[in-house]
Amino acid sequence: MIIFLIGMSRAGKTETGKILAKKLKASFIDTDAFMEEFYGKTVRELYKTHGEKKFRVKELECFNKIIEKFPSFTNEKNTVVSTGGGYAENEALIKKLKKFSPIILIDTDPAEIFYRIKTTAQKEGFYPAFLGENIKDEKDAELRFFSIYERRIKIYKSLASFSINPQSLSPEKAADAIISSL
Numbered sequence: 001m002i003i004f005l006i007g008m009s010r011a012g013k014t015e016t017g018k019i020l021a022k023k024l025k026a027s028f029i030d031t032d033a034f035m036e037e038f039y040g041k042t043v044r045e046l047y048k049t050h051g052e053k054k055f056r057v058k059e060l061e062c063f064n065k066i067i068e069k070f071p072s073f074t075n076e077k078n079t080v081v082s083t084g085g086g087y088a089e090n091e092a093l094i095k096k097l098k099k100f101s102p103i104i105l106i107d108t109d110p111a112e113i114f115y116r117i118k119t120t121a122q123k124e125g126f127y128p129a130f131l132g133e134n135i136k137d138e139k140d141a142e143l144r145f146f147s148i149y150e151r152r153i154k155i156y157k158s159l160a161s162f163s164i165n166p167q168s169l170s171p172e173k174a175a176d177a178i179i180s181s182l
Contacts, residue, residue, distance in 0.1 A: 001078050001079075001102075001182075002078075002079050002081065002100055003020070003024075003026075003078070003079070003080045003081070003102055003104060003178075003182075004081050004083060004097060004100055004102070004103045004104065005017050005020075005080065005081065005082045005083060005104050005106055006083050006087060006088070006097075006103055006104070006105050006106070006156050006159060006160065007085065007105055007106035007107060007108065007156060008085045008108065008110070008113050008149060008152060008153075008156075009084070009085030009086070009113075009117070009128060009130065010085075010108075010113045010116040010117050010120070011085070011106045011107075011108040011113055011166075012106055012108055012166055012171065012174070013082040013083065013085075013106045014030050014032075014033075014082045015171045016082075016106060016166065016171045016174045016175055016178070017030070017080045017081070017082035018080075019171050019172055019174075019175040020080050020175040020178055020179070021078075021079075021080040023175050023176070023179060024078050024080065024179070025078065026077065026078030026079055026080050027077065027078070027079045027080070028079070028080050028081075028082070029066055029079060029080070029081045029082070030081075030082045031059075031062060031063065031066065031081065031082065031083050031084050031087075032082075032084045034062055034065075034066055035058065035059065035062045035084070038062055038065065039058065039062075043084070043129075044128065044129045046058060047129040047130070048129050052089070055086075056086070056089065056090045056092075056093075059084060059086070059087070059090055059093065060090060060092050060093055060096075063093055063096060066081070067096075083097075085130065085152075086130055088151075088152040088155035088156055088159075089152070094155065094159065097159055098159065101161050102161040102162070102182060103159050103160050103161050104160060104161060104162060104163065104164060104178055104181075105156045105157060105159070105160035105162070105163035105164070106163075106164060106166060106174075107153075107156075107163040107164060107165045107166075108165065108166055108167070109165070109167055110145075110146060110149045110153075112167070113145075113149070114142055114145050114146070117131075117141070117145060118138060118141070118142075121141070127141050130148065131144045131145060131148070132144060162181055164177050164178055164181070
C-alpha cells in the first residue's frame with residue numbers, strides 16, 4: 001500500500017510521515033528531500049532559480065523518478081510519501097496523484113502553519129519562496145500565505161481520501177489516528 005500525505009508546507013507531513021512509516025514498517029519518501037538530493041539544490045534555490053513554472057516541471061520529473069525508482073509503487077511493500085506543499089499548484093501532479101489511494105490530508109490549522117512559517121523566517125532571515133518576492137513585512141507575508149492557503153486547501157480536500165487535523169495531537173498520535181482510519 002502506498003500512502004500519500006498532502007497539505008501545506010509546515011503542516012507536519014514529514015514528521016508524521018516518518019512516524020507513520022515506522023509504525024507500518026514501511027519505507028518513507030519525502031518528495032522535497034528527494035528533489036533536493038536529485039538536483040543538488042534546496043527546494044528554495046530551485047524555485048528561485050527556475051521560477052514557478054519550471055520548478056513545477058522539475059517537481060513532476062522527481063515524482064516520476066520516485067515512481068520508477070521504488071518497487072513499492074508496484075505494491076510490493078508499504079510506502080509513506082510526504083509530498084511537497086505546492087503539489088496542489090501542479091495540475092500534472094494532481095492527475096497522477098488521483099490514481100493513488102489513500103491520500104491523507106494533514107489539515108493543520110492555517111494560523112498554526114503561518115506561526116511555524118513566521119518562526120522559521122525569523123531564524124533564517126527569509127520567508128519560503130512560495131510566498132513570492134519582496135515581502136514587505138510580517139503582515140504582507142501573512143496575507144500572501146492565507147491567499148495561497150485558501151486556494152490550495154480546496155484542492156487538497158478534493159484529492160484526500162480523508163483528512164486528519166493534528167491539533168493537540170503529537171505526531172505519534174496523529175500517525176495512530178491515520179492507521180485507525182486506513
